[in-house]
Structures are given as C-alpha cells and as structure tokens.
Amino acid sequence: MSLFSKVIQNIRNSFSRTSSMQSVEDYLYYSQVKLQNFIEQRLDKDLGMQDYLKNVKYAPVEDFNPGLEWFNVTEPLSFKKHLKGKVVVLDFFTYCCINCMHIIPDLREIEKEFSVEDGLVVVGVHSAKFENEKISSNILAAVQRYNINHPVVNDANSEMWKNCDVQCWPTLLILGPNSNPIVMFTGEGHKDDLRVCIRNALKFYKENNLISNHQLPLKSAYHFLPELKGPLLFPGKITNFLDENNHELLAVSDTGNNRILILKDDGSILQQIGGRKLGFRDGNLEEAEFNNPQGLVFLNKDILFVADTENHAIRRIDLKKLKVDTVAGTGVQGQDLHGGKLWTSQAISSPWDLCIYRTPDMDLTFHPDGNPPVRNVLIIAMAGTHQIWALFLEDTVWWKCKKYPAGTCINIAGSGKEENRNNSYPHAAGFAQPSGLAICHTTKEVYIADSESSSVRRLHLIDGKVTPVVGGARNPNDLFAFGDKDGALFDAKLQHVLGLAISRNERILFVADTYNHKLKKVDVAENMVTSITIPSVDIKGGSSTGLREPAGLCVSYDNKKLYLADTNNHSIKVLYLDSNQNVNKIETMTLRKACDKVTALDKSKYDIIIRNPLQVSCEGGKLIVSMDLVFENGLGLTEGAPQTWLVDLPDITWSAVPLNGTDLKNIDLVISVPVSEHAKENNVDFIFNLVTCTSETCLPKSFIVRLPIHYQNEKKMSVNEKLTVAISPDKMKIL
Template sequence: MCTCFLRNSVYKIENNLIVRMFSRIIMDEDDSIGYSHQKLQSLLQLSNNKDVTVKNYIKSVTYHPVKDFQNGLEWFNVSEPLFFSKHLKGKVVLLDFFTYCCINCMHILPDLKDLENEFSVEDGLVVVGVHSAKFENEKKSKNILAAVQRYNITHPVVNDHQMTMWENCDVHCWPTLLLLGPNANPLVMLTGEGHKEHLHFYIKNALEYYKDQQKISNHKIPLKLACHSLIDINSPLLFPGKIASCINEDVSLEHLAVSDTGNHRILFLKNDGTLLKQIGSGNAGFKDGNFQIAEFNAPQGLVFDGKDVIFVADTENHAIRKLDLQNEIVKTVAGTGFQGNDYKGGRKGKVQEISSPWDVCIYNITDEKDSKQKKVLMIAMAGTHQIWALFLDDTVWWKNQSYSAGTCVAIAGSGREENRNNQYPHAAGFAQPSGLAIHSSNKEIYIADSESSSIRRLSLLDGKVTCVVGGDKNPNNLFAFGDKDGKLQEAKLQHLLGLALANKADILFAADTYNHKLKRVDITTNTIYTLSVAGLNEPGGVTVSFDDKKLYVADTNNHCIKIVTLDDKLSAVTTTTLELNMSQHPLKLSELAAAMSSKVPTYNSKTITISEKGGKLKLKFNFNFVKGLKLNPESVQKWSVKSPNKRWFIAPTSGNNINNIDIICKVSGPHLDKDNLDCFFHLVTCTDEFCIPKKFVIRQPLLFQEGAPSTLESILNVEVDPLQILIIDKLN
C-alpha cells in the first residue's frame, strides 16, 4: 500500500505479489537496520548528553555498506548518474524511498527541503530520492520526471524501477528514510512521516562526527534541475489539477475555474477560454488579501458557491480558501497553513488544523431543526484518509447533532488507510480520497479513492459507505488496480483522481488518472465503461457542462484543458484543446514588479544583450556573506523572480535555498526597448551581536538586439556585508 505506516502502525497486505515484495516485513529486531531509529531513541531517553550519545552510536554501528546504484538507471536533477563510489563518497546521504502517488511521501518533501536549506551539498549532506513505484504508471521515467517537476523536487532522484535499492536496503514501505555515512554505511532508518526533528538532530551530529574524523568532502555534485525543461512548455498552464463550472441565473453564460496547480494560482475563465480573473500572485505561499497579492501552494479541488464565490482546496497549505469574485478577496476559512494530524476536528476556521485537502463540493441540505436550506462544504481530506465537512451555516445534521457555522469536522473514515466499506461512517476506511461528486437528489457523495483505485459511495442520510466500482473486497488490499471495464470489484482502475456527475442522468464521469483515460459509470448498476478519448496524460479533474454536452478535463501532464463533446447517450464524440486567451489579464505583471521593487532597494547588474527574437537566459547567484555577517539558520530565507512579460517562462520562480539559485528564463521577442528581470530577496542575516533583515531586489536588465546571441548564462556573485550589497557580474 502507499505507505504501510500510519500513526506509527504497520498494516500488512495479504496479496501474493505484495507478500513477495515484503517477504521480510516481520523479522527479529537485530536482523534489520530498520529498527535502529527505535534503538537510538531508547538510548537517547536515558541520556544526559544527547549529542554525545548520537555520536557514540554512530561510532558503534557496524552495518555493511549498501550496494551501489546499478548502471543504466535513469536519474533526474543531475547531469549524470550518481554513485556512492564517486559522487557520494565523503557525503552523509539521506535516501528517501518514495512513490510519487503517495500523500505521506508528499508530506515529507517540505521537511527534506528544509534540511537541504540548512545542510548544503558542500556542507556534506546529499538527499537522494529513490523512486520505487507502486503503480505500473509510476515506473515510467517520463511520469517520474513530471512528478519531480510538479512537486518542485530539486535534489537528485533515481528511478529504482526494479526496486533493487529498495531490496538492498531492506525497505518495507513508503515513505522510508535511510541515513548513510560517508562510505554508504547505514546509520539509521525511519519509516513514515513526522521525523523532521529527529532527522535534523541525526544529520547535524553525523556531519560533526565525520568532520572530526576528516571523512567529509566539500565537493559539489553535477546538479541539473529538471524544472528547467519546463520552459519548453508552450502553455500558460502548469500541471492544472482540477476544474469546476458555473452558469449564471439565466443559463446564458458558463464560467470555468481552473486550479493552475503548478503556477500556484486560480484562473477564472469564460468557457471559450477568455481569462476574466487571475487569482493569486503565482508565488507559492500562504497569504490572504486581494487577488493580486494572495498566495496559494499547489491548489487542487475547487467548487462554485453560486456565481460569485469559489471554495478552493489549497492542498499544500493544508487549508480551505474562499474566493470572493465580486470584491476580489481571498480568505482562509479552515486550516492553519501547516499540516495537521487531527482525525476528529470540531474547531472553527483558521484554528482547525487539516491535512492535504484534495477536493471539495457543496451539499445543500434541509436542516432537521428549522427546515431551512443549509450549505455544507464536503472535503476529500487525502492527508488523513477521511471525508470532512465545513459547515457554512448553523446546521443540525446526523442524529440531531448541531454544528455552528465555520465548524470543520471529520464525518467519515477512521483515518486508517484502507478500502473498508461499512454501515457506520467512522468505521469505514478510505485510502487517500482525492475526488468528490455530489448527487443532491439521492443525498449521496461519490468519492475517488485514489490509493484503493476505486469509486466509493457515502450516504449523506445515514453515513453508510459502499463500493461503486473498483478496488477489492479485502479492505487491506490496496494493490487491486488495473484497467478493466465491468461491475463492482470486477472493474479495475488505476489511481483515479477526478469525478463529475451528469446533470440529467445517473451517470458519473471519472478521470482514471494513471490509465490516462476518461470513464463513465452507471451509478444505478455500479458498472463502468471506457470513453473513447485519446491523448490524455494523467488527467486529474473533470467537470460537466450545464447541458451535459461537454466534459471539461484538467489534463494535468499535458498542461491544458481538454473539451470532450458528448452525444445524447453521453458518449464521447470529439476532443479539442481549450485555447486560453490571456490578453484580458487585468493586472500587468510589469506594473506589479515595478510596484514591488519600488518598496525595497534595487541593485542593477550589467545589461545583457540578447537576440531580438528572444532566447534562453540562465541566471545563477552565488552569495558571499562577509564582515561577520551570516544567515540566520532558524529563519526562512526567500527569493522569487518576477517577469515583465506574461509570455516569458521562468523556472523555478521562487525558493528558500539561496545556496543553489539556478534560474532558466525563456524570453520572447522582438522587443524595442530594455526589459528588467527582477529577483526579490528576503533574507534574515545576523552578526554575533544582532540580526539584520534584508529585503532587496537584484535587477537584471535585458537589451534585445539583432545579431546578439540567443543563449546566455549570467553568473552574479553577490557580496553582502552588514551595510551594503555588491554585485560582481560574470557573463558566459
């Protein structure tokens, strides 16, 4: 299953294939490095000097070095394959065994990024993602590459498609973290999520211990960021995740809302592709306010509440956001901005912590007490494997339970990751629910249960959970996936993410994501059929037009919206791509950049002259802090890039690690004047006596000229002292 560990418990899968894979899941403690974390924690509990205890433990462990990576494996974020005998020699290496579908694996990515920000490659730490796939679709390198780009993974990743390193390291579940010493010698293994503080402590002491032994090397590794290839995408969208539709009162106009997940924004469109509003600055962050300054982090599901309000599952901010289209204001209505581990809920608004909401829909119910219509926002809470509800009005619901407006609470799912149907909602088990569709007249909600590869039904009358199609009768078997039409569990899907219900028939449409297909489900017979739609690539979301004549599909890895026309029998007829018209953009990015840069000091580097037809510019920053100044290791360091032209493409656009800023910009022409590429920095620096927050802009002027080169690299060496900033340019 996609993580065997939840709440520090182990769930074994009874399936022949998986029993072979996890043939050593039950073993004596002394036989596996996997228990060293527990051993070390036991030692630390008895210790008065924890640093000394960890270093003594490191000195005493005698596990044999792990075997090196095989030749011929495909790697990402590096220019050549890495080996322990060469590139990783003299480094403390953290192996992250993951599979990109797994929500628990996603949860530890911010932890890894924080560790990389604090301990650089030159300091002696290298994080390596070892991708060991669950689904067949995930074994393909092109799909892993897309996932590396989508989740902004910047450390090296290898496709361990035969799970050789997994087996060599005695790994049993996702995610697993294995810390190695400078000779590939295992030190400690941690399973599941939630180990950030332990990892930080172990790595700090390991680096100190091995540096004292003079076994740490400060050499670089051949990094080449996968995100740079995104500049070749000719689309304003980047990994769009979900899509929703809405009509006005007289049914004369249909609008669309798209979660432009990779660009951390929401687009509000006419159904002909004309952009009406961009919601969010495009920077990954967590900020309420007007549409221009608000920030999201990989938003997914969204739903209209009438024509003037949109609710958004802001997935990596672990929050629900409300978008007021009339007043152009973004407001957080649930979630703290940090991942929670609450499995019950009951608190209100921004006080209630939640975990990776992936989709939302609205249920209009009749209050049992006053018989008035009330609204409940249903949430697919992928991070805790549950279904939650955010009550938008004071409501009396199941068993006369009263909920005041703003309360957010779990209504179904035990929190255990499983495919368990049950007549009692909290005894049922889900596995990373990621898509929702509401059937108001039947008072049912349909759930795309991605990790069990099934569609489930939750009764909103009594809470009973039943199977629609897919999955397996064994609730612990989360490997019953495939591509087969049929009825109930004889049908097979592969990690589906999106659902939409037809307006005039009991037909449910499913984005069968890892099969790259759209499918149609008859919910009266629990039977699924494949629609004839070609060319999809991991579609994540789908919505139905008000007249049931079109499907709008968020075709995630194709970075576009597809339109599938339907006949009267709701079968697919034709498929086209929605052409987006961004010319109606109400905000000029150049004006935003100018407004932001006017508020902070701006330092100009030398003008770069590039071809009038445009080209590719690589921009690198090397920071050197002098005169006693240094970065505050306990503070988050931020940088971002603003483009003066919405037709330009930049990757990456922001980050928290200033030790490795490597930006690729695809600029278009012709231009008649200079354009400025503005890089914004918000650093927290300190001397031995006091801290000095530094906000500044480094501006790279560009001049477009006939006959100039179309490919350039600029290296900016930036010297920072307590009083000033000096830029030394080097153009290649």
C-alpha cells in the same frame, strides 16, 4: 498471525537474503530501537547520538545498479565516487503516496539547513507501487510537480529497496560517509529526529576527517519541461459556475504555479489569485499565497473555496471583495481523526477536493410550515487522513438531528485506516487517499475517487452508508487491485483515479482514470464503467491529444462539453460530447490575457541594469536562465541576513519556475514564453533585495537585472542564457 508476528516474519524473510545483517535483533536495532536506547541512557539526544555513532557498525549497503535512470543530475551517482564522504539520506518513496508527499517539505527544510558542501546529500529512491509509476517520464513529471531539487533515481525493479530491506513507504535510511547504515525511520513525522541525527552525524564524521565538501553534478529537472508548455504548470482541478447572465466561469487550480486562475469559457484569463510566491498568506488577490492547491468549488459567483493541499487548509476567495482568507486549517499538518473544532482552530491534513452539499435544515422546531431553509455544507476529501470531512458554513441540523454550529469542521466518514472498507456505519468505513468528489443532488450521494484503492466509492449523505461503485477489490485490505478493465463493481479495474464529474442529469459519472491516462464513464444506476475513446487529433492545432495523468474535470452547464485538467500536459482540454455522452472532438484551450497586468511593486526604488535584448521565437518557447552573482572590492553578503530574489514577468500568459528564492548560489529557472500576438519588446525583471557589507559598513542592495525579450521569426524554441552580475560597493554591471 499478529501484526508484530508479521513484522518479524518479514524481517526473517529479508534476513535470509541480506548478508549485512547479523541477526533478526540487529535488524530491529537497525531501525530506531538501538538509537532510542542510547538516547534514553544518556538522557540527552545529542550525547546519545554521539555514543550511538561510536558503536554502530553495519556493513555498507550495495551501490546503485548501473543503467538506472536519474533526475536532477547530469550523470548517475555512486557511493564510491559522488557520495563518498557524504552523510546520505535515502528517501524511499512512490509519488502517488500522500505520506511520501508529507516527507518532502521536511526534507526541503533540512536541505536548507545542511547543504551538499556541509556534507549532506538527500537521494530520492523511487520504488513504485503502480505500473504507471515505473515509467521514467512520469517520475520526471512528479519530480517537477513536487518541486524536488535533490537527486532522484528510478528504482524500477526495487533493487535498492530490497538491498536495504525496506518494508513500506515512506522509509528514510541515513547512511554514513562510506555508505554505512546509521538508522532507519519508517513513516512520516520524523523531522526533528532526522535533524538531530544529521547534525550529530556530520559533527562526528567531520571530527574523524571523513566528510568531503565536494559538489555534485546537479541539473534541475525543470530544464526538461516542454518547450511550448503554455502558462499552466501541472493544473490539478477545474470547476465552473453559471452566473445570472448565463456566462460560464471556470476556476483552475494551477497547482505547480501555486495560483488559482479564473477564466471565461473561451480561455480568457479574468483574474489570477496568488502565484507570486509559494507560501501561506491571506490578503488581496495579488499578495495571497498558496502551496500546491488542488480541489475548488464555487458557492456562488463571488465565493470560491479552495483545498490548499500542502498548506493543510481550506481557503475562501471572495471575487467581489478581492480578498482571500482561511476558513479551516492552521497551515500545519494535523493528525486529528475526529475534528469538531470551529474554523481555523481545527487542524486538517492534505485536503484534496471539495464539493458543496445543499441540504434542508432538519430542525423542524423552527420551521413549522415544513419549508426549512437550505444549508450549505462543504464536503472535503481529506487525503491525508483517508477520510471525508465536512465544514458547516452555517448553523445546520443534520444526521440524527445533531446540530453543528457554523464553522464546525468534522470527520463524517472514514476510520482513518488506509483501506477499501465499505460499511453501513460511516466511521467504520475506510478510505485510501480520497482525492476526487462529485455530488449527486437527486440521490443525495457524494461519489469519491479513492485513489490508492483505485476505486470509485459512494457516500450516502442521508444515513452515512458507504458502498462500492466500480474498481478495487472485495478484500478491504487489498490496495493493489488496479488495472485497466471495463465492467461492473469489483470486476472493473482502474489505476489511481483522481477526478470525477457528474452529468447534468446525474446519470453518468465521468472519471479521470489518472494513471491509465484515460477518460471513462460510469452508469451510476448499474455500477458499470466503460472507457471513452478520445479523438486522436486536436481540432484546433492538429496535434496529438494523448492524455497524461488527467486529474480534474467538470461538465459544462449545457452538458455538451467536458473541461479536463490534463495535468502532465500542462493544459486544459475541451472535450465535446454527443447525445450518448461520448467524445466526438477535442481541443486544447488557449489561455490569453483579458486585461493588462496590474502590479503593486514599485520599481522606482530599484537600480536597474539592462542586458542586451535576447531573441526568442515569435511562436513561443522555453527560456532557461542561470545567474551568478560575483562580489568585488571587499563586498560580501551579510551572514545571517535575509537575501531574496524574484522574477517579474511581462503578463499572466508567461510563467516561470521557480519564481523566487533565497539561494543566491543556484539561481536557475525556466521561463515559458507565450506565442507573440504583437511584435513588441517585453522585459523579464530579476528583482534582488540583498544585505551586503564591507569590513567597515553594511550596504543594503536593491536592484533589478532586466532582460529585454525580442520576438523574431525563427524556429529556435529553446534558449539558454547565462548571466554574471558583478556587484561592488559603488556599482553593479553585467559581465
């Protein structure tokens, strides 16, 4: 059966259970065909869209079933009440899917342009692929991790998916103000078309008095972060390096905080890189900006490479010169499946993990003594295009004696099709969202955590052959062969594995079996995986040690410990290994500052207004702060001018989400307060840079709202604080 025939058959099957569709042809138009015809006839997107809206007459979709669990709202939403009078975008997604992740920035940008008051509401409909993704606590963590601020519903049994005849992830369905379907988009890359549709739909329905400006009962999912979370927020990956003095350095991608931390092995934080703001910016360690960084690897003690995933870039951190620069990627998602351009001229897509392969230069012409120099090649798990890429850091002669100039960034394995296909020819092989790497120098192989096929694969770096290790299915098109079963090759089952690390003797491969919340090990000679039992009690704190979606790990240089990024527990776990590579004890690493905070922010230029001290527990906890700005005596914000705020925390062991923003109507953040080492006052500063005006003049306003924090011997771990700041032309005060 051809692919088109399969699509038609799926439509016929859907048609048999959907009363709102009058024919198979109508269903096809319900996608993008009919809209495209109107646009082509009018030769103008806006005119074509207006004509389309006058003619489209699909029956309303069924309402959400009662009893579903919702996020970012205080009560379940319905089309009859909350969404009546709104243009609604239903985003059908599953949080493991890289294509679904690519949609999130597009939606965030559109939501900034069209607000709820304007009449637009985006609703995430989470229809899971994996069993683990049906659990509401895991969806909540994903909503927090990916900074999703709109309402999300757990469509655990895919009822809304079926009601709307959705066929794949991601799918976007635009509905009118009476839950009437307008158009459906499948896949990613529709941002411009979405914007045209939404703008014209709002205009059309407003002219017909069908749009309402009412608010929704929103409540940030960040409010449900753990009380004693610590400074990390969804750490993704961890790596290490042994310096010339046998001191082990650790680097952690603190993904949710958009920063990289450099640690000692005792948890002392030596340096923070980035973290003040989500963005894409090179520069010194403080001003650099990242966007959900994941994999990282040391080239040496001074150079660290980072897979800056949602910036679609590879960043280089120079710890000696104290600067960050970009070595590959443009900051915009690329679609190239081949590559071959140099350095930052090569666009890439969602790099997720990195490792360094050291290979002798194969150009013997220049090395007649038979001792060629070793070249460094950065291997990249390119999740966004389902491939393995390489960045050649030096001029290198490699496969088939082909010369790659320094800076060449190129696909070395994978067709770009999302599949679990092993092959003797690297570009005929297929991967499914590769997300973890581990290099074996002895056999010159790289092991790959192929997350969407729930398998571990092997790429031979001598000839490019791709072979199975454990997990997945023999059928290369079966990406649903997941589970939790020890065994060999395809008999073994994993669930969305993300992290790998190889033992120092390179005989055992440790696996973070992410969606099974487990640690496993693979005998690489036998292709045999077995589960590792984790002690149930943390030796340091006596607390439970259950893992939650661990995503990254590395082996200590003495081979006696594993460092594990326990992502949804917001922590780094230290697992102690016995001689059989089993875990005999576990502890949570306590992060502490190793030096005083250094900041480049000059606060002397700001007016400071101070609230009375706020009491928090000396055992740490969570501070939820919301702030309203009230403008008085004819003062208001200058329309179109930039308005920004950010929060400045006492030191590196504190964290906040979000750290900054431009929306002054919804200043709502959660601050993680660390355990008090000394009974002293700390200040949390909210820094505002506003452009205001009266009817006569413009008045820039730069001021700080200071919140003094006092530690007390009390057990209250969660504190809510609501502030109202009145701003007039000549003064400011806290009401």
